[in-house]
Amino acid sequence: MRLAKLTLAGFKSFADKTEIPFNEPIVGIVGPNGCGKSNVVDAIKWVLGDQSPKSLRGGAMLDVIFNGSAKRKPAGMASVTLTFDNPVVASEAPALNEAEQDSDAQVSEGSTPQDSESPIPTPQARAQRALPVDTDQVAVTRQLYRDGTSEYLINNQRARLRDIKELFMDTGVGTDAYSIIEQGKVARMLEANAAERRQIFEEAA
Amino acid sequence: MRLAKLTLAGFKSFADKTEIPFNEPIVGIVGPNGCGKSNVVDAIKWVLGDQSPKSLRGGAMLDVIFNGSAKRKPAGMASVTLTFDNPVVASEAPALNEAEQDSDAQVSEGSTPQDSESPIPTPQARAQRALPVDTDQVAVTRQLYRDGTSEYLINNQRARLRDIKELFMDTGVGTDAYSIIEQGKVARMLEANAAERRQIFEEAA
Amino acid sequence: SRTRFIETFEQVKENFAGEQGMFRKLFGGGRAELELETDENGNIDVLESGISIRAKPPGKEPRGLSQLSGGEKTMTAVALLMAIFKSRPSPYAILDEVDAALDEANTERFINVIKGFLDKSHFIVITHHKRTMMGCDTLYGITMQERGVSTRVSVDMKDVGADGTLLDTGAA
Amino acid sequence: SRTRFIETFEQVKENFAGEQGMFRKLFGGGRAELELETDENGNIDVLESGISIRAKPPGKEPRGLSQLSGGEKTMTAVALLMAIFKSRPSPYAILDEVDAALDEANTERFINVIKGFLDKSHFIVITHHKRTMMGCDTLYGITMQERGVSTRVSVDMKDVGADGTLLDTGAA
Numbered sequence: 001m002r003l004a005k006l007t008l009a010g011f012k013s014f015a016d017k018t019e020i021p022f023n024e025p026i027v028g029i030v031g032p033n034g035c036g037k038s039n040v041v042d043a044i045k046w047v048l049g050d051q052s053p054k055s056l057r058g059g060a061m062l063d064v065i066f067n068g069s070a071k072r073k074p075a076g077m078a079s080v081t082l083t084f085d086n087p088v089v090a091s092e093a094p095a096l097n098e099a100e101q102d103s104d105a106q107v108s109e110g111s112t113p114q115d116s117e118s119p120i121p122t123p124q125a126r127a128q129r130a131l132p133v134d135t136d137q138v139a140v141t142r143q144l145y146r147d148g149t150s151e152y153l154i155n156n157q158r159a160r161l162r163d164i165k166e167l168f169m170d171t172g173v174g175t176d177a178y179s180i181i182e183q184g185k186v187a188r189m190l191e192a193n194a195a196e197r198r199q200i201f202e203e204a205a
Numbered sequence: 206m207r208l209a210k211l212t213l214a215g216f217k218s219f220a221d222k223t224e225i226p227f228n229e230p231i232v233g234i235v236g237p238n239g240c241g242k243s244n245v246v247d248a249i250k251w252v253l254g255d256q257s258p259k260s261l262r263g264g265a266m267l268d269v270i271f272n273g274s275a276k277r278k279p280a281g282m283a284s285v286t287l288t289f290d291n292p293v294v295a296s297e298a299p300a301l302n303e304a305e306q307d308s309d310a311q312v313s314e315g316s317t318p319q320d321s322e323s324p325i326p327t328p329q330a331r332a333q334r335a336l337p338v339d340t341d342q343v344a345v346t347r348q349l350y351r352d353g354t355s356e357y358l359i360n361n362q363r364a365r366l367r368d369i370k371e372l373f374m375d376t377g378v379g380t381d382a383y384s385i386i387e388q389g390k391v392a393r394m395l396e397a398n399a400a401e402r403r404q405i406f407e408e409a410a
Numbered sequence: 411s412r413t414r415f416i417e418t419f420e421q422v423k424e425n426f427a428g429e430q431g432m433f434r435k436l437f438g439g440g441r442a443e444l445e446l447e448t449d450e451n452g453n454i455d456v457l458e459s460g461i462s463i464r465a466k467p468p469g470k471e472p473r474g475l476s477q478l479s480g481g482e483k484t485m486t487a488v489a490l491l492m493a494i495f496k497s498r499p500s501p502y503a504i505l506d507e508v509d510a511a512l513d514e515a516n517t518e519r520f521i522n523v524i525k526g527f528l529d530k531s532h533f534i535v536i537t538h539h540k541r542t543m544m545g546c547d548t549l550y551g552i553t554m555q556e557r558g559v560s561t562r563v564s565v566d567m568k569d570v571g572a573d574g575t576l577l578d579t580g581a582a
Numbered sequence: 583s584r585t586r587f588i589e590t591f592e593q594v595k596e597n598f599a600g601e602q603g604m605f606r607k608l609f610g611g612g613r614a615e616l617e618l619e620t621d622e623n624g625n626i627d628v629l630e631s632g633i634s635i636r637a638k639p640p641g642k643e644p645r646g647l648s649q650l651s652g653g654e655k656t657m658t659a660v661a662l663l664m665a666i667f668k669s670r671p672s673p674y675a676i677l678d679e680v681d682a683a684l685d686e687a688n689t690e691r692f693i694n695v696i697k698g699f700l701d702k703s704h705f706i707v708i709t710h711h712k713r714t715m716m717g718c719d720t721l722y723g724i725t726m727q728e729r730g731v732s733t734r735v736s737v738d739m740k741d742v743g744a745d746g747t748l749l750d751t752g753a754a
């Protein structure tokens with residue numbers, strides 16, 4: 001499972017729809033001060049369910065919506081989509097009893113067209129994907145309107161924050177301490193006291 | 206009044222006597238990570254009377270003494286001297302009455318040989334210096350021995366911390382917030398709350 | 411969850427402070443320690459106790475983390491982070507100007523260590539350092555051609571000046 | 583001390599947020615504000631009230647200091663510092679890697695602003711940025727030829743690599 005791309009529209013300084021592909025092992029983001037690099041990090045934290053305006057460097061959650069510039073009016077909505085690659089990884093199948101095998105094969109043939117290269121899941125090898133959604137890509141979306149209403153979507157179907165959290169359970173994806181290091185926070189890991197450090201370990205455990 | 210030079214010996218990573226002249230308007234200090242650049246800043250704070258081990262990035266005050274390396278034994282003492290230029294600045298003399306004028310002229314002729322260029326203070330212009338010591342340079346020294354005894358010196362004469370503080374009263378010299386910006390502290394001025402910010406203003410007032 | 415915590419802790423300890431651990435890799439030597447703190451009676455309560463770190467760059471005798479320099483602290487924190495990463499890989503890592511305090515030699519070591527993790531995850535690195543940019547597989551520029559509005563531009567290494575500036579992007 | 587505080591505050595406010603103030607100089611435009619905070623009844627008690635800052639880079643509408651970027655925060659803090667400096671000059675200023683978060687264009691503006699203060703004080707600047715080094719009148723290198731022991735070496739601009747490294751100092 002890998003990050004495929006990020007799409008932002010109306011989120012912080014990204015007034016227009018902007019797409020950032022992540023199709024290489026190390027992607028560098030560069031540019032002058034104040035141009036929106038750290039806003040990209042905020043966008044990823046936000047779409048993964050971050051609920052704290054302070055951790056998104058704002059005062060209220062509405063501060064994530066583009067609030068205008070010299071030539072533009074404020075936007076009415078902020079929308080961020082994070083797309084993951086979610087290929088079939090053939091894995092050792094536990095031996096299934098006969099009846100279960102038949103019903104399984106039928107369901108997966110019907111629901112999504114498999115990649116032509118990846119084999120139709122034979123009863124021996126059960127199609128496994130890192131995310132419990134049976135599609136080659138999973139797009140997670142979060143939207144917030146000026147009136148305060150917000151929505152989560154998984155592959156364009158409405159979902160709840162709880163569904164997003166469950167989707168990523170035990171995959172290491174989330175807004176926790178060790179996979180996203182915000183600007184200025186790197187030396188803080190050492191300056192934190194022993195109990196706070198424990199926090200980082202608990203998230204990893 | 207200007208900074209002339211800094212001399213360190215046995216202070217933090219400066220095991221050997223090291224002199225850093227400040228004879229240009231902007232002096233740059235460069236070098237690899239961990240080589241002792243910020244230790245120079247600590248040395249200046251320390252010699253000006255900083256009493257807090259924490260603000261000198263240590264646990265106890267003895268941590269400022271060179272505590273050894275792969276090939277060297279720990280030093281027995283740390284010594285730092287900060288030398289200021291303190292030239293005579295002829296200034297408008299308040300009209301002095303006759304008796305005071307005579308005794309004044311005698312004192313300064315006897316105590317220190319004036320620079321040949323600077324005029325002998327005539328009764329009209331009283332010799333003024335930025336620091337209340339009648340010498341062209343003023344060297345402030347602080348020493349700390351392993352046994353914990355410490356000493357302050359002004360031009361090699363023993364002094365107390367109170368004398369150092371009085372020496373620099375109203376000159377803007379000191380370890381306060383706005384003339385020494387430690388590593389990592391620059392953005393903190395903004396992150397501080399309104400009351401802490403006031404602190405910086407009070408020191409300046 | 412008690413055994414899980416101990417297991418993770420021991421793994422991270424080995425990945426951080428071991429002979430082939432991240433600390434020695436990033437500093438080219440030296441020694442680090444990671445311990446669970448004992449309480450006042452000298453006992454360790456796995457589910458409660460804090461975590462203490464000691465770091466000794468090669469050839470030095472620091473009396474605690476506070477004596478380390480800005481760059482040494484960053485490298486120690488990165489070593490700890492990568493040690494956690496090794497025992498609990500995550501599909502991605504996002505590092506926002508983690509190299510700000512590093513000199514060129516340490517920036518080089520930082521990039522080389524990251525390259526050792528690409529089998530398990532990929533990295534998104536925000537930087538102003540030319541040396542880090544050279545270590546990336548692809549670069550995206552975020553600029554404001556119109557004041558206040560961010561846009562993405564593709565950047566080729568040849569568009570980056572010797573000091574890390576984006577040439578010719580016409581940022582407002 | 584009350585009048586002294588008000589006098590200093592008004593001077594710093596003008597030096598920071600005025601038309602020709604430090605903020606507009608460092609950002610090439612925009613607007614800043616410095617106010618004494620009112621209490622819940624709307625009164626200002628000069629000897630007690632806190633100080634609030636607003637900063638608006640040119641062409642942007644931030645809703646508070648927290649929305650500013652890392653570089654914008656540094657430039658705002660430097661502007662405030664220089665404004666205080668202007669009203670209460672000190673014979674020296676020591677800046678330890680103040681330019682760490684700045685891109686090249688802002689580093690350039692930072693150095694130019696410092697150069698405007700040399701009649702009253704002199705500056706000691708610790709940096710890893712080549713552009714800042716180029717703005718200094720003289721450079722001293724602090725290296726560790728012997729591990730763990732700092733020594734001072736004289737540095738010529740030509741000894742500094744394109745990326746700010748000291749060439750050939752043989753640091754351990």
Ligand SMILES: Nc1ncnc2c1ncn2[C@@H]1O[C@H](COP(=O)(O)OP(=O)(O)OP(=O)(O)O)[C@@H](O)[C@H]1O
Pocket residue numbers: 011012013031032033034035036037038039040063064065066067068183558639642643644649650651652653654683
């Ligand atoms: N809701 C919003 N609408 C419009 N602009 C916003 C909004 N929120 C933040 N901004 C702007 O985004 C800018 C900050 O962007 P960001 O922190 O991403 O910069 P950066 O590229 O990381 O810069 P640096 O290199 O200095 O860290 C600020 O100038 C801020 O005014």
Ligand SMILES: Nc1ncnc2c1ncn2[C@@H]1O[C@H](COP(=O)(O)OP(=O)(O)OP(=O)(O)O)[C@@H](O)[C@H]1O
Pocket residue numbers: 216217218219236237238239240241242243244245268269270271272273388467470471472473477478479480481482511730
């Ligand atoms: N009492 C001491 N005796 C010996 N060495 C010491 C002492 N106190 C601190 N040090 C060493 O000094 C080094 C830190 O130096 P300093 O913080 O000045 O580095 P720096 O040049 O500012 O680096 P950076 O560019 O990373 O900020 C540490 O490696 C520390 O071990």
Ligand SMILES: [Mg+2]
Pocket residue numbers: 037038183651652653
């Ligand atoms: Mg940023």
Ligand SMILES: [Mg+2]
Pocket residue numbers: 242243388479480481678
């Ligand atoms: Mg330093």
